[in-house]
Amino acid sequence: MTDRLPGFDTLAIHAGAAPDAATGARATPIYQTTSFVFDDVDHAASLFGLQAFGNIYSRIGNPTCAVLEERVAALEGGTAALAVASGHAAEFLVFHTLLQPGDEFVAAKKLYGGSINQFNHAYKNFGWNVVWADPDDPATFEAAITPKTKAIFVESIANPGGVIVDLKAIAAIAKKHRIPFIVDNTMASPYLIRPFEHGADIIVHSATKFLGGHGNSIGGLIVDGGSFNFAGDDRYPALSKPRPEYGGMVLGETFGNFGFAIACRVLGLRDLGPALSPFNAFLILNGIETLPLRMQRHSDNALAVAEHLASHDKVSWVSYPGLRSDRYHNLAKQYCPKGAGAVFTFGLSGGYEAGVKLVSNLKLFSHLANIGDTRSLVIHPASTTHRQLTDDQKVQAGAGPEVVRLSIGLEDKDDLIDDLNNALDAA
Numbered sequence: 001m002t003d004r005l006p007g008f009d010t011l012a013i014h015a016g017a018a019p020d021a022a023t024g025a026r027a028t029p030i031y032q033t034t035s036f037v038f039d040d041v042d043h044a045a046s047l048f049g050l051q052a053f054g055n056i057y058s059r060i061g062n063p064t065c066a067v068l069e070e071r072v073a074a075l076e077g078g079t080a081a082l083a084v085a086s087g088h089a090a091e092f093l094v095f096h097t098l099l100q101p102g103d104e105f106v107a108a109k110k111l112y113g114g115s116i117n118q119f120n121h122a123y124k125n126f127g128w129n130v131v132w133a134d135p136d137d138p139a140t141f142e143a144a145i146t147p148k149t150k151a152i153f154v155e156s157i158a159n160p161g162g163v164i165v166d167l168k169a170i171a172a173i174a175k176k177h178r179i180p181f182i183v184d185n186t187m188a189s190p191y192l193i194r195p196f197e198h199g200a201d202i203i204v205h206s207a208t209k210f211l212g213g214h215g216n217s218i219g220g221l222i223v224d225g226g227s228f229n230f231a232g233d234d235r236y237p238a239l240s241k242p243r244p245e246y247g248g249m250v251l252g253e254t255f256g257n258f259g260f261a262i263a264c265r266v267l268g269l270r271d272l273g274p275a276l277s278p279f280n281a282f283l284i285l286n287g288i289e290t291l292p293l294r295m296q297r298h299s300d301n302a303l304a305v306a307e308h309l310a311s312h313d314k315v316s317w318v319s320y321p322g323l324r325s326d327r328y329h330n331l332a333k334q335y336c337p338k339g340a341g342a343v344f345t346f347g348l349s350g351g352y353e354a355g356v357k358l359v360s361n362l363k364l365f366s367h368l369a370n371i372g373d374t375r376s377l378v379i380h381p382a383s384t385t386h387r388q389l390t391d392d393q394k395v396q397a398g399a400g401p402e403v404v405r406l407s408i409g410l411e412d413k414d415d416l417i418d419d420l421n422n423a424l425d426a427a
């Protein structure tokens with residue numbers, strides 16, 4: 001063997017996994033157990049005191065979940081990762097580790113609808129205040145920063161589709177103000193975009209989508225980029241102050257460039273509890289083995305469907321950065337040259353009513369609230385995922401009344417185009 005580093009496709013299959021030490025099992029076993037026997041009393045004490053790494057209880061860590069954590073950390077190029085019960089749990093634990101009551105964070109206003117709700121409403125109960133900025137105009141992030149700003153949050157490719165965010169420009173603002181830059185990389189997956197290479201400090205994923213990839217498991221991940229120095233920084237007491245429950249240990253000092261991931265685990269996951277089940281971790285790991293193949297096919301199919309829709313007379317616009325005419329095409333060439341992903345939106349000349357008719361008449365596309373399945377999916381955001389938002393917020397989030405969102409699957413692209421043609425005729 002030379003000392004060459006394994007490529008992305010190799011890591012997608014092997015990172016974090018080895019034949020099972022006890023049985024030789026080649027696929028990663030599902031360690032379906034709540035708890036793990038200690039060697040002796042001293043071993044137990046050192047595990048509880050964080051002096052040794054090991055398994056205690058599956059709310060805090062589990063060997064199947066640990067393989068998933070190592071795999072995703074390797075694919076993103078981070079120092080460590082934490083698997084949790086959902087994408088929302090990942091976001092929540094990140095903010096819980098960074099924010100105190102009264103703190104602010106700046107977020108891109110084009111986000112997954114659930115994140116907009118979480119930030120606007122649920123987080124208010126914790127005294128965490130979101131300030132919205134325009135991902136198309138990085139200067140608005142800088143303008144929104146105050147002495148209380150503790151984090152900046154964007155999606156790399158923004159839901160409900162078609163927005164490529166200039167990560168480098170926003171990362172430069174975050175660095176200048178010494179604020180951790182969090183990127184939700186769900187829509188791109190590390191196959192299309194690796195945000196740490198563009199200045200992100202922390203990545204979150206809804207593994208429910210492309211990492212799992214088969215529409216069968218809810219899960220989430222937090223990945224620590226190891227780039228933000230929390231030690232000695234009073235603004236982040238979870239990492240910079242002695243922890244009474246761990247004998248006065250300062251997590252950011254003891255664990256250095258993976259201290260953030262440790263803090264999310266030993267404070268967030270331990271105390272708040274949104275653990276991933278080992279069975280879901282197993283399914284997500286299986287999905288990740290084919291991530292490179294799937295993401296390429298998703299992107300190739302999506303481009304073919306987008307090109308077709310762009311020339312259809314019932315379609316007023318198509319927002320897919322893979323299209324040469326798209327306003328984000330140059331950013332797509334810079335950040336995701338292999339493809340612009342599966343998800344995009346288009347507008348129907350017939351407005352809200354036509355959107356409702358289209359989703360009712362599609363046969364191969366499933367009408368549901370998800371993305372990143374092997375199957376092609378459709379939703380009319382204004383009547384579903386984004387319906388709680390005000391009309392203005394809907395438009396701001398890219399979910400106006402005429403907008404339809406597609407998540408293009410892995411079927412034959414000609415069958416997808418045929419299904420859309422028939423449903424557009426009926427609309």
Ligand SMILES: *Cc1c(COP(=O)(O)O)cnc(C)c1O
Nearest residue numbers: 086087088112159186206208219
């Ligand atoms: C789905 C999604 C989430 C939330 O993830 P869950 O697994 O559903 O909790 C967060 N961000 C983005 C971009 C998503 O698509």
